[in-house]
Amino acid sequence: MDISGTLYSVFGVSEPLFLALEALVALLLAVSLSATVLETVRIYREYSVKEEPEEAEEEPEKTMLMPGEAGKIDLTKLGQAAPQKPAGPAKPSVIVTPPPAAPAIEVVKGTLPESIKALTAKYGLDWLTISSGDGLVIASTSKTPDEDAAVYSNLFYELHRARAETYFNVSNKNIHLLQVESGGHKVIDVAGRAGQMTQAEVSGLREDTRMVVERFLWAAKAQR
Structure with a gap:
C-alpha cells in the first residue's frame, strides 16, 4: 500500500x-x-475574591467662611467665649465748666440810680433801662432811656402776644427783654448785652430788679 x-x-x-x-x-x-x-x-477568581472595605476618609475640620472676612471660624469652638482684647488707654474725662455765676453784689443801694448801676455791673450789662408797662422810664443807665423804654416795652408786648413768655433775647440787636412782676405791678427790664444770658442770670436779674423796684418805687408810693 x-x-x-x-x-x-x-x-x-x-x-x-x-x-x-x-x-x-x-x-x-x-x-x-x-x-x-x-x-x-x-x-471566576476575580469575582469570587471578597472586596476589602475601603478605609473611611477622615472627616475634614468643620470650618465656615464668614462674609467679608478672609479667615475661617472653627465651628467646634462656637459658643465659647471670645478672647478679650486688651483694654486701650482710658480716655481722659471731659470736665464741663459751668458758666460763672453773677458776682455777689448787693444791688439795693442808698438811691435808685446807685442801685441800677449796681444791677448793670453785677450782670455785665452795657446798659439797663427799667420801664413801666406803658413805656415810661423808671430808671436807666442808657444814653437813650426814653427811646429804650418806649420802643422796647412795646416790642416786648408784641412778642408776648405771639408767644406767652416773660423773657426774650432780641439777638440781632443785642437786647434782652424780661418782665418783672411785684405787688400787682409789672415793669420791663431792657438790658443791653451781646450774647446769651443763662437761665440763672435771667432769674437773678428779675429777682434783683424786683427788690430795687419794691424798695424805691412801690414803697415810696405807699408812703404818700
Missing part, C-alpha cells in the same frame, strides 16, 4: 495538503478553547 492509501485509511483523506489544513484547523480550535477556559477561570 502506498502513502496515499495509508493517509486515507487513517485520516480519511489521501492528499497531504488537506491533511495539513485539517491539522491546522484542529490546532486553532484547541488554542481558542484553551483561551476560553483560561478567561473563564480568571473571571
Whole structure:
C-alpha cells in the first residue's frame, strides 16, 4: 500500500495538503478553547475574591467662611467665649465748666440810680433801662432811656402776644427783654448785652430788679 492509501485509511483523506489544513484547523480550535477556559477561570477568581472595605476618609475640620472676612471660624469652638482684647488707654474725662455765676453784689443801694448801676455791673450789662408797662422810664443807665423804654416795652408786648413768655433775647440787636412782676405791678427790664444770658442770670436779674423796684418805687408810693 502506498502513502496515499495509508493517509486515507487513517485520516480519511489521501492528499497531504488537506491533511495539513485539517491539522491546522484542529490546532486553532484547541488554542481558542484553551483561551476560553483560561478567561473563564480568571473571571471566576476575580469575582469570587471578597472586596476589602475601603478605609473611611477622615472627616475634614468643620470650618465656615464668614462674609467679608478672609479667615475661617472653627465651628467646634462656637459658643465659647471670645478672647478679650486688651483694654486701650482710658480716655481722659471731659470736665464741663459751668458758666460763672453773677458776682455777689448787693444791688439795693442808698438811691435808685446807685442801685441800677449796681444791677448793670453785677450782670455785665452795657446798659439797663427799667420801664413801666406803658413805656415810661423808671430808671436807666442808657444814653437813650426814653427811646429804650418806649420802643422796647412795646416790642416786648408784641412778642408776648405771639408767644406767652416773660423773657426774650432780641439777638440781632443785642437786647434782652424780661418782665418783672411785684405787688400787682409789672415793669420791663431792657438790658443791653451781646450774647446769651443763662437761665440763672435771667432769674437773678428779675429777682434783683424786683427788690430795687419794691424798695424805691412801690414803697415810696405807699408812703404818700
